[in-house]
Amino acid sequence: QQQVKQSPQSLIVQKGGISIINCAYENTAFDYFPWYQQFPGKGPALLIAIRPDVSEKKEGRFTISFNKSAKQFSLHIMDSQPGDSATYFCAASRNSGNTPLVFGKGTRLSVIA
Amino acid sequence: DSGVTQTPKHLITATGQRVTLRCSPRSGDLSVYWYQQSLDQGLQFLIQYYNGEERAKGNILERFSAQQFPDLHSELNLSSLELGDSALYFCASSKQGGFYEQYFGPGTRLTVT
Numbered sequence: 001q002q003q004v005k006q007s008p009q010s011l012i013v014q015k016g017g018i019s020i021i022n023c024a025y026e027n028t029a030f031d032y033f034p035w036y037q038q039f040p041g042k043g044p045a046l047l048i049a050i051r052p053d054v055s056e057k058k059e060g061r062f063t064i065s066f067n068k069s070a071k072q073f074s075l076h077i078m079d080s081q082p083g084d085s086a087t088y089f090c091a092a093s094r095n096s097g098n099t100p101l102v103f104g105k106g107t108r109l110s111v112i113a
Numbered sequence: 114d115s116g117v118t119q120t121p122k123h124l125i126t127a128t129g130q131r132v133t134l135r136c137s138p139r140s141g142d143l144s145v146y147w148y149q150q151s152l153d154q155g156l157q158f159l160i161q162y163y164n165g166e167e168r169a170k171g172n173i174l175e176r177f178s179a180q181q182f183p184d185l186h187s188e189l190n191l192s193s194l195e196l197g198d199s200a201l202y203f204c205a206s207s208k209q210g211g212f213y214e215q216y217f218g219p220g221t222r223l224t225v226t
Contacts, residue, residue: 032213034214034215036217042219042220043115043117043203043217043218043219043220044156044203044217045115045217046214046215046216046217049214089155089156095213096213097207097213097214097215098144098207098213099161099169100146100158100161100169100171101146101148101156101158101205101215102158103155103156103157104155105155106155106156
């Protein structure tokens with residue numbers, strides 16, 4: 001049973017465009033939702049995270065939108081750049097992140113010029 | 114650089130063998146998590162240690178074991194290796210208190226031939 005569903009599996013965006021990746025979760029006990037960025041041959045790097053007491057969090061070009069009632073959250077990358085081309089993973093955990101992360105399957109983003 | 118170190122970077126071994134993967138967490142982090150990343154299963158949690166004690170167990174095979182030492186470094190032992198154990202193995206660490214963000218190391222790529 002997949003607890004965190006991520007879509008799309010792959011995404012191609014023009015340089016300067018907006019990249020949108022969506023995730024849905026099932027376990028209402030989840031209260032911490034991070035996004036990770038992974039380049040080939042590297043470990044996942046924490047990008048941005050949100051808690052369900054806020055509906056949106058922005059850090060630079062990266063924004064998380066959170067919809068608690070729908071049990072969905074999404075990552076928006078504004079002004080997407082070729083350097084953003086990577087695999088992005090959403091994740092969820094309980095106890096403010098003090099438990100193992102449950103990951104989505106990942107989205108491979110390609111930003112083309 | 115996340116501050117989490119893992120050795121070795123690559124490991125090639127034969128079926129039936131035993132290997133040990135090592136992880137040093139970020140300075141001050143008490144929790145260590147081990148994750149396995151494979152193409153078909155994605156990122157899967159294996160086991161968590163907190164200050165030397167096992168805290169949580171995920172989809173870890175009986176052939177696999179781990180421990181965390183007094184200096185907080187951790188080792189993941191994989192025995193009776195099978196072809197299907199070929200994967201990337203990551204450790205992550207997090208602080209006690211605050212937001213419990215998990216920071217990942219660069220990983221160990223294990224190839225079983």
